[in-house]
Amino acid sequence: MKGKARKALVVGGGMAGLEAALKIGQAGHEVILVEKEANLGGTALLLSSTFPKWQDPLEKLNLKLEQLKKLPAVEVYTNTEISSCTPNGSGYSLTLRNNLTGEETGVEAQAAVLATGFDYFDARKYGEYGYGTYPGVMISIEFEEMLREWKKGLKREKAPGAVAFIKCVGSRDRIKGYPYCSKICCMYTARQAGMFKELFPQASCYVFYMDYRAAGKDYEEFVRSVMEEKEVRYVRGRPAKVLPYGGKLMVRSEDTLMGVPIEVEVDLVVLAAAAVPKKETLELAKSFAAATNQHGFLEPVDGFTAKAGTRVFFAGGCGFPTDSAGAQQQGAAAAAEVIALFNQD
Amino acid sequence: MSFQVGSIDRTFRDELEMACNVDLDQCWECGKCTGGCTTAHNMDYTPRKIIQLIRIGAVKTLMSCNTPWVCVSCRLCVDRCPAGIDIPRIMDYLREKSLAIKDHGPGVDDIILFHKLLLEEVYKRGRVSETALALKFNMQTGQYFKDAGLGQKLLRKGKISPFSSKVRDLNKVRSFFKQEPDRREV
Numbered sequence: 133m134k135g136k137a138r139k140a141l142v143v144g145g146g147m148a149g150l151e152a153a154l155k156i157g158q159a160g161h162e163v164i165l166v167e168k169e170a171n172l173g174g175t176a177l178l179l180s181s182t183f184p185k186w187q188d189p190l191e192k193l194n195l196k197l198e199q200l201k202k203l204p205a206v207e208v209y210t211n212t213e214i215s216s217c218t219p220n221g222s223g224y225s226l227t228l229r230n231n232l233t234g235e236e237t238g239v240e241a242q243a244a245v246l247a248t249g250f251d252y253f254d255a256r257k258y259g260e261y262g263y264g265t266y267p268g269v270m271i272s273i274e275f276e277e278m279l280r281e282w283k284k285g286l287k288r289e290k291a292p293g294a295v296a297f298i299k300c301v302g303s304r305d306r307i308k309g310y311p312y313c314s315k316i317c318c319m320y321t322a323r324q325a326g327m328f329k330e331l332f333p334q335a336s337c338y339v340f341y342m343d344y345r346a347a348g349k350d351y352e353e354f355v356r357s358v359m360e361e362k363e364v365r366y367v368r369g370r371p372a373k374v375l376p377y378g379g380k381l382m383v384r385s386e387d388t389l390m391g392v393p394i395e396v397e398v399d400l401v402v403l404a405a406a407a408v409p410k411k412e413t414l415e416l417a418k419s420f421a422a423a424t425n426q427h428g429f430l431e432p433v434d435g436f437t438a439k440a441g442t443r444v445f446f447a448g449g450c451g452f453p454t455d456s457a458g459a460q461q462q463g464a465a466a467a468a469e470v471i472a473l474f475n476q477d
Numbered sequence: 478m479s480f481q482v483g484s485i486d487r488t489f490r491d492e493l494e495m496a497c498n499v500d501l502d503q504c505w506e507c508g509k510c511t512g513g514c515t516t517a518h519n520m521d522y523t524p525r526k527i528i529q530l531i532r533i534g535a536v537k538t539l540m541s542c543n544t545p546w547v548c549v550s551c552r553l554c555v556d557r558c559p560a561g562i563d564i565p566r567i568m569d570y571l572r573e574k575s576l577a578i579k580d581h582g583p584g585v586d587d588i589i590l591f592h593k594l595l596l597e598e599v600y601k602r603g604r605v606s607e608t609a610l611a612l613k614f615n616m617q618t619g620q621y622f623k624d625a626g627l628g629q630k631l632l633r634k635g636k637i638s639p640f641s642s643k644v645r646d647l648n649k650v651r652s653f654f655k656q657e658p659d660r661r662e663v
């Protein structure tokens with residue numbers, strides 16, 4: 133069968149899935165790209181800007197979408213999910229279901245790439261932060277929407293006078309079951325705080341941190357510029373409580389560098405909720421017989437970087453939280469492994 | 478003040494970890510315990526610092542600081558600690574250990590005296606008589622006229638009584654005690 137065009141399924145049209153679909157398509161194979169939302173793009177569609185270069189995430193996304201349009205061999209199914217998957221020896225027999233029309237389509241694919249991204253820790257599990265109880269407490273992805281509106285010049289009159297960011301919410305917590313570091317929240321919190329101060333230089337902005345993790349190209353410089361140029365106040369401590377306080381919110385913490393308990397009054401609290409595996413990805417992993425680790429993130433096997441089972445590969449946040457560049461790199465790596473597999477068939 | 482970190486011996490820490498069923502290597506030094514602590518503002522060393530002091534083996538400081546005696550065992554710290562470290566159990570342990578020592582700071586000695594007097598009251602009557610306890614404590618700490626004004630007011634309003642009553646079944650209360658409260662130093 134050497135040289136014969138084969139078909140790959142890509143589940144999830146975020147940065148990782150898009151890159152995988154593009155590369156497999158550019159190598160001359162057919163691709164079915166399945167996205168459950170109405171639009172391709174995934175999390176990138178929700179972001180107001182990106183670290184480490186303050187780029188508009190839509191710039192790169194649009195570039196990718198244009199490249200995709202030039203590849204007729206990539207069939208895109210939006211509003212669609214996989215309703216059944218049966219391994220058949222040389223690949224998978226699948227049923228796709230359109231969530232709007234209920235219409236089902238049967239397809240065959242000789243390899244699959246899972247690129248479904250990650251989910252967020254349910255911040256209500258920290259009763260002490262009042263998420264879901266106090267309207268001024270939100271998680272980072274919700275704050276992106278406010279930033280996007282302010283950036284467009286909307287609702288600026290309602291902007292808060294002071295914001296506190298709390299990092300490691302759920303992450304690095306053995307008791308809540310997530311001992312790992314979610315890897316990207318230090319960076320996006322710095323970016324959100326910096327952007328907020330850029331928009332409202334008069335406002336106060338605090339970042340409560342246990343560590344700030346900035347191991348990446350241009351990352352350390354990025355976080356330092358947020359502290360030094362945007363004048364975001366970093367306070368070392370994991371807050372213990374958020375309380376309503378005369379129409380505002382009071383954050384209680386220890387300033388662990390001073391070794392004293394402190395209280396900070398703010399209007400808004402932004403929680404960097406841990407990245408956790410999506411439940412539906414776990415189900416997909418089961419039906420594709422893909423390996424997962426103890427937390428439920430997809431896991432490479434046999435010394436590969438993106439292979440999770442015989443004919444199933446993965447990329448991006450469903451393997452572990454990653455920045456957008458990492459998602460793209462992993463998408464390319466998954467594509468390389470699929471192409472190599474097809475070449476050996 | 479500098480601590481000799483390099484030369485410490487782990488005995489104290491190992492014994493404490495065993496007795497309290499904690500693993501202090503798991504502490505993130507995040508301060509969430511302190512941020513929520515009811516009484517941290519009155520402590521010489523915050524709960525997080527206590528963990529650090531144990532880790533560096535600063536036994537002398539641990540035995541003389543007021544922290545374990547200021548802790549009210551409310552358990553907010555354990556409830557929120559991302560490592561589940563049982564700090565109130567550690568505070569208990571430090572209280573037990575430091576009781577054997579004579580010289581704490583002046584503030585701490587008073588707190589210990591108060592603890593002992595209170596337990597003695599419970600042992601004697603099965604309950605605490607505030608008047609008797611306050612009087613004894615003030616006498617023994619040389620604060621002869623402290624609370625005198627307030628005491629009179631409370632007496633007049635019937636909030637406290639000059640007579641100390643006993644509970645009906647004293648033996649039941651006494652059965653909570655492993656031994657008679659130690660009165661040698663009281």
Ligand SMILES: Cc1cc2nc3c(=O)[nH]c(=O)nc-3n(C[C@H](O)[C@H](O)[C@H](O)COP(=O)(O)OP(=O)(O)OC[C@H]3O[C@@H](n4cnc5c(N)ncnc54)[C@H](O)[C@@H]3O)c2cc1C
Nearest residue numbers: 144146147148168174175182183248249448449454455456
């Ligand atoms: C608050 C926040 C801020 C961030 N800021 C930055 C930043 O400044 N710079 C940066 O580099 N990175 C940033 N990131 C990280 C970046 O968003 C991610 O790395 C990247 O979007 C991950 O891409 P992905 O393709 O793996 O996942 P996603 O973009 O989440 O895409 C997954 C796609 O799969 C689809 N999907 C899921 N399940 C199914 C299913 N069962 N069937 C079909 N489709 C499915 C989803 O609808 C989605 O479209 C941020 C992340 C967050 C949460």
Ligand code: SF4
Nearest residue numbers: 303313314315317318
């Ligand atoms: S990336 Fe930063 S904020 Fe996120 S879990 Fe790791 S240390 Fe905490």
Ligand code: SF4
Nearest residue numbers: 504505507508510558
């Ligand atoms: S809350 Fe727990 S992990 Fe954090 S400093 Fe206190 S004891 Fe250590």
Ligand code: SF4
Nearest residue numbers: 514548549551552554
């Ligand atoms: S148990 Fe003690 S140390 Fe812990 S929060 Fe309560 S007073 Fe503070």
